[in-house]
Amino acid sequence: MALLALATVTTILAELVLGPVAVPLGDVFSAVVGQADQATTAILVQIRLPRVLTGIAVGAALALGGAAMQGVLRNPLADPGLIGITGGASLGAVLVLVLGDVLFSGVPDVLRPYLLPLAAFLGAVFVTAFIFTLARRGGTLSVATLILAGVAVNAVAGAFIGAMTFISDDEQLRSLTFWSMGALGGANWTLVIICCAVVTLTSILMLRYARDLDLFQIGERAAFHAGLDVERAKLRLGLLTALSVGTVTAAAGPIGFIGLVAPHMARLILGPAHRLLLPGSALIGVVMVMSADLAIRLSVPPAEPPIGIATSLIGGPFFLWLLLTGLKRGRIGA
Amino acid sequence: MLEASGVSVRYGNRLALDNVNLTVRGGELVVVCGPNGAGKSTLLAALTGDARLVAGDVQLAGHSLSGQSPADLALGRAVLEQSPNLSVAFTVAELASLGLPQEISPADAAALTQDVLTRLDLHAFRHRPVPELSGGERHRVHLARVLVQLEAGRRLGRGHALFLDEPTASLDIAHQVTVMRQALHFARRGVGVFVVLHDLNLASAFADRIVLLSAGLIAADGSPSDVLTAAQLGQIYGISFTAEPGPMNRPRVIPDYHLRQEVADIAWRNERLSTGR
Numbered sequence: 001m002a003l004l005a006l007a008t009v010t011t012i013l014a015e016l017v018l019g020p021v022a023v024p025l026g027d028v029f030s031a032v033v034g035q036a037d038q039a040t041t042a043i044l045v046q047i048r049l050p051r052v053l054t055g056i057a058v059g060a061a062l063a064l065g066g067a068a069m070q071g072v073l074r075n076p077l078a079d080p081g082l083i084g085i086t087g088g089a090s091l092g093a094v095l096v097l098v099l100g101d102v103l104f105s106g107v108p109d110v111l112r113p114y115l116l117p118l119a120a121f122l123g124a125v126f127v128t129a130f131i132f133t134l135a136r137r138g139g140t141l142s143v144a145t146l147i148l149a150g151v152a153v154n155a156v157a158g159a160f161i162g163a164m165t166f167i168s169d170d171e172q173l174r175s176l177t178f179w180s181m182g183a184l185g186g187a188n189w190t191l192v193i194i195c196c197a198v199v200t201l202t203s204i205l206m207l208r209y210a211r212d213l214d215l216f217q218i219g220e221r222a223a224f225h226a227g228l229d230v231e232r233a234k235l236r237l238g239l240l241t242a243l244s245v246g247t248v249t250a251a252a253g254p255i256g257f258i259g260l261v262a263p264h265m266a267r268l269i270l271g272p273a274h275r276l277l278l279p280g281s282a283l284i285g286v287v288m289v290m291s292a293d294l295a296i297r298l299s300v301p302p303a304e305p306p307i308g309i310a311t312s313l314i315g316g317p318f319f320l321w322l323l324l325t326g327l328k329r330g331r332i333g334a
Numbered sequence: 335m336l337e338a339s340g341v342s343v344r345y346g347n348r349l350a351l352d353n354v355n356l357t358v359r360g361g362e363l364v365v366v367c368g369p370n371g372a373g374k375s376t377l378l379a380a381l382t383g384d385a386r387l388v389a390g391d392v393q394l395a396g397h398s399l400s401g402q403s404p405a406d407l408a409l410g411r412a413v414l415e416q417s418p419n420l421s422v423a424f425t426v427a428e429l430a431s432l433g434l435p436q437e438i439s440p441a442d443a444a445a446l447t448q449d450v451l452t453r454l455d456l457h458a459f460r461h462r463p464v465p466e467l468s469g470g471e472r473h474r475v476h477l478a479r480v481l482v483q484l485e486a487g488r489r490l491g492r493g494h495a496l497f498l499d500e501p502t503a504s505l506d507i508a509h510q511v512t513v514m515r516q517a518l519h520f521a522r523r524g525v526g527v528f529v530v531l532h533d534l535n536l537a538s539a540f541a542d543r544i545v546l547l548s549a550g551l552i553a554a555d556g557s558p559s560d561v562l563t564a565a566q567l568g569q570i571y572g573i574s575f576t577a578e579p580g581p582m583n584r585p586r587v588i589p590d591y592h593l594r595q596e597v598a599d600i601a602w603r604n605e606r607l608s609t610g611r
Contacts, residue, residue: 074421214432217421218479224384225415226433226483227408272422
């Protein structure tokens with residue numbers, strides 16, 4: 001755990017220091033105390049810092065959301081993407097990107113930049129609420145219903161996104177494509193602050209559910225017998241996940257693999273007990289997002305390609321490797 | 335201690351339990367038997383606060399189960415499910431301490447868990463991941479988890495009842511006896527123990543009282559020698575039984591398989607096959 005924390009701090013500092021213009025570590029500290037020159041301060045405050053903060057929020061939110069969903073659904077493949085939260089967020093964002101000018105022509109220019117993230121966030125919340133309502137009709141929230149509803153929602157969202165792509169013009173198509181690949185650099189300061197506040201709050205609340213998530217692992221009936229209010233825990237964890245994942249998807253687009261891989265890695269390193277697994281996942285999520293962003297930015301300077309490409313490129317094979325070595329040692333599954 | 339009065343449970347339009355009255359006193363080991371679909375698991379669910387009652391009430395230590403929070407219920411009673419399972423690789427100690435209530439101090443919790451693990455011969459395994467254990471050992475760890483929860487409840491002045499739903503179904507005969515001995519151990523210390531069993535002879539050997547369920551109704555309720563009669567069992571299970579008197583007034587029950595006739599049939603068929611006719 002200490003090593004994880006160290007890795008997290010290191011990657012965060014590297015993300016601040018490295019880039020098209022290298023800012024030595026000393027200058028970073030000077031900037032903190034207000035003694036650096038204007039250009040350096042500008043780079044740090046206007047470009048690097050929002051990027052780092054967005055990255056931390058994205059990493060922590062996706063990893064915790066993934067850990068929570070995997071825990072509640074007792075399914076190592078469950079992540080926020082699977083149950084449709086990301087799909088809902090994407091649909092909201094794409095609607096704004098393509099139809100924004102038509103639908104929101106009355107919105108003052110000052111508020112324009114917020115439309116995209118707001119729509120993505122609302123999409124995520126709407127989908128989560130819809131799925132939970134649908135799944136709750138039978139009285140208890142069945143895992144199978146939830147996942148299947150997620151599949152259906154993703155399909156519908158995909159169809160709408162396809163239709164939007166079809167009717168969009170060249171410029172819209174470009175921004176749509178970039179947003180949907182995920183990027184940390186797109187967020188402005190207001191959005192970064194909202195994002196960090198929401199993720200900090202939801203993360204602290206989620207960490208309190210470690211024991212509940214442990215109990216989910218013996219099955220819902222047994223968890224109830226052991227004293228867990230199963231329905232309430234599910235509802236709250238679902239809402240916390242929707243809130244945090246929706247917010248970061250709004251800020252940075254749909255970024256894949258973090259919610260799936262980070263909890264897996266945490267489980268391999270720290271074991272399955274959520275008291276360690278949750279904070280461990282969050283740290284690994286941050287490390288993953290930071291490294292992915294660094295790798296992709298440094299590979300083709302000064303261009304800043306979307307981070308989603310990197311997370312999938314690094315996350316996919318790494319996940320496979322973990323899976324294979326983990327299977328050999330018998331730590332995955334049961 | 336545990337008192338069910340006029341309890342009815344409905345699944346769809348089928349009445350799974352029909353106006354059942356049952357009392358389990360503290361210190362008593364009650365075994366429920368009956369054919370598949372008789373309502374044994376439903377009765378267990380009703381008594382543990384896990385089923386919605388369409389009529390009646392269940393009280394544990396003088397308090398109705400309805401309206402109690404899951405955490406409150408868990409202090410009052412512990413339940414071993416029919417086929418307990420685990421989706422991740424917790425260690426034996428982690429799984430065993432999973433049911434500990436938050437009210438218990440960490441030191442007490444550790445001591446309690448160690449105590450139960452030792453009693454179930456699991457202490458040496460405490461750091462092993464549960465999925466690496468054999469089926470019987472895994473089942474014993476789940477039993478340990480339930481007993482730790484019950485002990486913790488007792489430590490907090492509760493822990494009135496223990497429920498075991500077919501706890502011996504997947505176990506060899508030695509492990510079956512281990513489980514029933516634990517059940518008896520708690521009964522003798524004042525806990526009301528309620529066990530669902532298919533094995534009539536195991537029931538006969540360990541039960542203070544046997545309840546025979548049939549089609550959602552209590553068909554018989556009494557001591558093993560009162561309940562396990564050939565006539566009664568034949569009527570409920572639809573096959574004929576021989577009940578022999580056993581030690582300590584606990585009958586041995588043997589289903590009459592009409593073995594002689596079947597063996598004769600097989601011998602006759604084999605003979606025909608070998609002579610090629």
